[in-house]
Amino acid sequence: MPATETHCPYCSLQCGMRLARRGRETVVETWEEFPVNEGAMCRKGWTSAALLRDRERLTTPLVRDPETGSFRAASWDEALDLVAASLHGHRVQHGPDAVAVFGGGGLTNEKAYTLGKFARAVLGTSMIDYNGRWCMSSAASAGTRAFGVDRGLPFPLADVEQADVVVLVGSNLAETMPPAARHLDRLRERGGRVVVVDPRRTATAERADVFVQPVPGTDLALAQGILHAVIAGGWVDEEYVEERTTGFDAVRRSVTTWWPERTERVTGVPAEQVRDLARLLGEAQRVVVLTARGAEQHAQGSDTVLAWIDVALALGQCGRPYSGYGCLTGQGNGQGGREHGQKADQLPGYRSIEDPAAREHVAGVWGVSPESLPGKGKSAYELLDSLGTDGGPKAMLVFGSNIVVSAPNAHHVTERLDSLDLLVVADVVMSETAARADVVLPVTQWAEETGTMTNLEGRVILRRKALDPPDGVRSDLDVMAGLAERLGSPVHLETDPERVFDELGRASAGGPADYAGISYERVTAEHGVFWPCPTRDHAGTPRMFLDRFATPDGRARFHAVTHRGPAEQPSGEYPLHLTTGRVLAQYQSGAQTRRIRDLEDTGPFVEMHPLVASRVGVADGERVRLTTRRGAMTAPARVSESIRADTVFVPFHWVGANQLTNDALDPASRMPEFKACAAAVTRG
Numbered sequence: 208m209p210a211t212e213t214h215c216p217y218c219s220l221q222c223g224m225r226l227a228r229r230g231r232e233t234v235v236e237t238w239e240e241f242p243v244n245e246g247a248m249c250r251k252g253w254t255s256a257a258l259l260r261d262r263e264r265l266t267t268p269l270v271r272d273p274e275t276g277s278f279r280a281a282s283w284d285e286a287l288d289l290v291a292a293s294l295h296g297h298r299v300q301h302g303p304d305a306v307a308v309f310g311g312g313g314l315t316n317e318k319a320y321t322l323g324k325f326a327r328a329v330l331g332t333s334m335i336d337y338n339g340r341w342c343m344s345s346a347a348s349a350g351t352r353a354f355g356v357d358r359g360l361p362f363p364l365a366d367v368e369q370a371d372v373v374v375l376v377g378s379n380l381a382e383t384m385p386p387a388a389r390h391l392d393r394l395r396e397r398g399g400r401v402v403v404v405d406p407r408r409t410a411t412a413e414r415a416d417v418f419v420q421p422v423p424g425t426d427l428a429l430a431q432g433i434l435h436a437v438i439a440g441g442w443v444d445e446e447y448v449e450e451r452t453t454g455f456d457a458v459r460r461s462v463t464t465w466w467p468e469r470t471e472r473v474t475g476v477p478a479e480q481v482r483d484l485a486r487l488l489g490e491a492q493r494v495v496v497l498t499a500r501g502a503e504q505h506a507q508g509s510d511t512v513l514a515w516i517d518v519a520l521a522l523g524q525c526g527r528p529y530s531g532y533g534c535l536t537g538q539g540n541g542q543g544g545r546e547h548g549q550k551a552d553q554l555p556g557y558r559s560i561e562d563p564a565a566r567e568h569v570a571g572v573w574g575v576s577p578e579s580l581p582g583k584g585k586s587a588y589e590l591l592d593s594l595g596t597d598g599g600p601k602a603m604l605v606f607g608s609n610i611v612v613s614a615p616n617a618h619h620v621t622e623r624l625d626s627l628d629l630l631v632v633a634d635v636v637m638s639e640t641a642a643r644a645d646v647v648l649p650v651t652q653w654a655e656e657t658g659t660m661t662n663l664e665g666r667v668i669l670r671r672k673a674l675d676p677p678d679g680v681r682s683d684l685d686v687m688a689g690l691a692e693r694l695g696s697p698v699h700l701e702t703d704p705e706r707v708f709d710e711l712g713r714a715s716a717g718g719p720a721d722y723a724g725i726s727y728e729r730v731t732a733e734h735g736v737f738w739p740c741p742t743r744d745h746a747g748t749p750r751m752f753l754d755r756f757a758t759p760d761g762r763a764r765f766h767a768v769t770h771r772g773p774a775e776q777p778s779g780e781y782p783l784h785l786t787t788g789r790v791l792a793q794y795q796s797g798a799q800t801r802r803i804r805d806l807e808d809t810g811p812f813v814e815m816h817p818l819v820a821s822r823v824g825v826a827d828g829e830r831v832r833l834t835t836r837r838g839a840m841t842a843p844a845r846v847s848e849s850i851r852a853d854t855v856f857v858p859f860h861w862v863g864a865n866q867l868t869n870d871a872l873d874p875a876s877r878m879p880e881f882k883a884c885a886a887a888v889t890r891g
């Protein structure tokens with residue numbers, strides 16, 4: 208086969224690659240012309256073709272036999288008939304909200320859009336949300352409040368190279384998306400400086416000029432301390448603040464008491480380093496502040512992001528070339544996945560489901576009445592927490608998510624899944640969640656289907672089909688259309704991705720994330736198109752906010768926020784902070800990457816400082832038991848001076864870590880507090 212230009216199946220960088228046939232093998236080759244990665248890839252991308260020949264690939268629908276409790280093979284007709292009959296029965300008996308739908312940040316835009324339409328217009332349920340709620344929602348909420356719209360990076364990633372200082376807060380970019388780290392290297396070659404804020408001295412911190420190591424859950428206080436010192440140093444861009452923002456006076460007052468010594472007491476960051484940071488940022492012409500999950504996955508995640516946006520605004524950096532604030536999105540379609548309707552509160556085009564004009568517009572595109580569309584549903588964790596309870600959903604369909612591994616307080620969530628009358632999982636392999644389902648539907652993956660993704664820059668790109676799927680496998684789009692037909696749906700669901708994308712464009716027209724001017728043809732010819740792009744002759748918008756922000760008055764909003772710290776603080780019984788994160792060779796819940804032989808699969812480990820190891824009485828590699836108020840796991844100790852002595856770290860790609868994490872939610876974004884809870888370590 209000729210090589211197909213497509214994109215990696217994993218993270219939000221969406222590296223361009225070519226897939227070629229060499230004999231019987233499909234191999235990954237470079238695509239240097241694609242500008243985001245210029246041919247560079249990490250080892251996850253290089254080995255991704257192995258997914259296409261996985262021996263455990265699902266190729267037939269599976270139905271759980273009520274007699275034996277085991278799966279048996281079924282035809283597609285039998286499986287879809289069974290699911291449709293059960294969904295219909297639950298809707299008739301308990302109402303439409305008895306059926307829930309759960310999506311994922313890795314689904315293409317076409318699938319995310321169709322999932323939202325399927326839930327609202329076919330099932331009539333408000334019970335839809337997705338695992339992206341656990342990824343970028345705090346930054347999304349903060350970006351919307353501060354700038355009027357949420358696009359993770361409001362500028363191309365390569366702009367970072369032209370900044371004088373880049374501050375990475377809670378991002379281990381060198382391990383999560385290694386090709387992006389070359390922008391930091393080029394910035395440093397130009398004489399720029401990189402600041403990394405993280406409780407662990409990560410591979411990214413090793414490449415930094417300044418490493419700041421706060422206590423987990425204190426990034427907000429650190430931002431306030433820095434802003435205090437920026438104000439004290441006279442580095443506020445008063446003219447910019449006056450012309451382009453509102454709300455600074457309240458913020459100025461709110462940081463008055465965050466003098467560097469108080470900041471040190473709360474964050475553990477030396478007062479002198481706080482002052483030095485303020486000077487570094489204050490004296491730079493162009494500053495980029497980037498947050499990621501380390502700062503965002505907290506019960507105060509959205510306020511934390513707002514505090515860092517306050518710093519960037521006070522310095523006059525947002526909406527100017529080669530500077531500003533951005534969020535480094537995680538999942539492959541974490542950006543597009545949060546724009547087109549699989550969120551509980553959202554309609555396509557990043558519109559609010561509570562906005563009457565948005566409801567009328569989208570209902571018009573779908574050919575239904577606005578009154579027939581349900582209202583806002585529950586956020587991801589709240590939805591899962593309500594499964595099988597009085598008044599909660601009794602049946603759920605899951606597309607593109609491995610909830611059993613990725614949900615916080617996962618023991619509890621797994622119990623809730625098990626309490627359902629019907630759990631249907633559409634997946635490529637038998638994930639931990641699929642293994643608990645009543646019906647498993649084998650679906651196409653990545654290179655076996657065409658669809659668009661929106662990368663971390665807001666650039667819409669096209670993942671092209673490179674090979675046919677195995678016999679017996681159907682697309683998620685076919686699954687939804689097949690169920691819609693059986694349920695006597697009042698709306699038609701397209702199954703051709705390009706036709707879905709054109710409909711999505713019409714549904715998004717006039718919304719904040721306007722795709723109306725984007726087509727497959729343009730995406731191909733232009734190496735992606737940045738939204739908003741309202742018409743076919745519009746160039747797209749690589750850099751946002753240069754003239755005005757997307758708020759009604761065009762000004763960015765400061766927000767005076769208050770540090771509270773993690774919901775759970777260390778105590779006598781649980782004396783340590785537990786934080787979670789990623790490793791280079793694995794991606795998200797590991798459902799894909801753990802199956803690839805050429806990717807190192809270490810299994811979970813507990814990283815701890817030598818002082819903790821010595822207190823516990825273990826050496827590197829010996830097993831320890833890690834306990835929180837929600838559960839316990841055992842794993843080998845990894846002893847390292849790179850982590851704070853009051854903190855332990857566990858990667859979340861395997862079952863275990865999220866059985867320990869806290870389900871305390873951010874009040875604005877409903878993000879759970881994955882990144883900080885209280886824990887105890889003993890010999891395992």
Ligand code: SF4
Pocket residue numbers: 215216217218219220221222244247248249250251252253383384385386387
């Ligand atoms: S995982 Fe991310 S950084 Fe690695 S090759 Fe894929 S898209 Fe690129």
